[in-house]
Amino acid sequence: MSRCYCALLRKATRRVTSLYDDALQPIGINLAQFSLLRHIERDEPISMTELGRKIELERSTVSRNVKVLEGMGLVETGSGKDQREAVVELTENGRRILEDGAPLWQGAQDRIEARLGTDAAAQLKELLQTL
Amino acid sequence: MSRCYCALLRKATRRVTSLYDDALQPIGINLAQFSLLRHIERDEPISMTELGRKIELERSTVSRNVKVLEGMGLVETGSGKDQREAVVELTENGRRILEDGAPLWQGAQDRIEARLGTDAAAQLKELLQTL
DNA sequence: TTGAGTTGCGTGTATATACACACATTATGT
DNA sequence: ACATAATGTGTGTATATACACGCAACTCAA
Numbered sequence: 001m002s003r004c005y006c007a008l009l010r011k012a013t014r015r016v017t018s019l020y021d022d023a024l025q026p027i028g029i030n031l032a033q034f035s036l037l038r039h040i041e042r043d044e045p046i047s048m049t050e051l052g053r054k055i056e057l058e059r060s061t062v063s064r065n066v067k068v069l070e071g072m073g074l075v076e077t078g079s080g081k082d083q084r085e086a087v088v089e090l091t092e093n094g095r096r097i098l099e100d101g102a103p104l105w106q107g108a109q110d111r112i113e114a115r116l117g118t119d120a121a122a123q124l125k126e127l128l129q130t131l
Numbered sequence: 132m133s134r135c136y137c138a139l140l141r142k143a144t145r146r147v148t149s150l151y152d153d154a155l156q157p158i159g160i161n162l163a164q165f166s167l168l169r170h171i172e173r174d175e176p177i178s179m180t181e182l183g184r185k186i187e188l189e190r191s192t193v194s195r196n197v198k199v200l201e202g203m204g205l206v207e208t209g210s211g212k213d214q215r216e217a218v219v220e221l222t223e224n225g226r227r228i229l230e231d232g233a234p235l236w237q238g239a240q241d242r243i244e245a246r247l248g249t250d251a252a253a254q255l256k257e258l259l260q261t262l
Numbered sequence: 263t264t265g266a267g268t269t270g271c272g273t274g275t276a277t278a279t280a281c282a283c284a285c286a287t288t289a290t291g292t
Numbered sequence: 293a294c295a296t297a298a299t300g301t302g303t304g305t306a307t308a309t310a311c312a313c314g315c316a317a318c319t320c321a322a
Contacts, residue, residue, distance in 0.1 A: 064277085
């Protein structure tokens, strides 16, 4: 039986996630959280459902992950004009964490590019976006 | 800020995992479980630690995931000659599930190759293995 | 032979992920 | 105006993942 694309993806993702999580360790959040903060910053204030749609993550997962960030004081939630909606935005602390984390994240990006080479890294991006 | 390799990997992994899980739905297990059964079949009987080492998964994760498979009657565990060791092997049912799942899994592999093209699929494999 | 060090494992804790479900609010059709 | 349908959210449940820890069994050096 040939190699499983999905198993290879999952293994690679575990490895790379670990690399980014380690890089972000000094600011006390992991890559999933950092990434979520970045998306919130880009479109704030934004609703849970809209956030989930943008990043292709189940709404209940978004809700749960945002709650963790709220517990850390990095975001706050309130109501939209549509009372059903919970909207999220960054706190001052959240903004600071993003700023502090940017060079650490870039270091991880650089490490990936060093490992693959620039061309292969660009290729990987394209392939992942095709999947 | 450029696209995050890790975020792209995670998103692609969610998508592809969903595709394989759907494909395996008829046999009632997901890709992670199917993959674990395949690795057990390859080297059974095998210890938890050895299994974790082979698939680069934290030992406690392996322990937990094997327990779920045991609950489903797909594997059984016993002691090695080293009493510290728990060794795992497939049950008759587990073997059957693997056999029934093989064409379904192949169907998912084919779909990925159809989506990417054969060359690009080979390239993805190589890139993922470099990471 | 014995004590220290190492190894294998399972549990506690926590985050990440997804599906099902229920409830409240909004939208729509008649 | 009202009933139905759709939408947004959070909770329950479950699996997946990883780190820390404690315990039992094994190894090794003195």
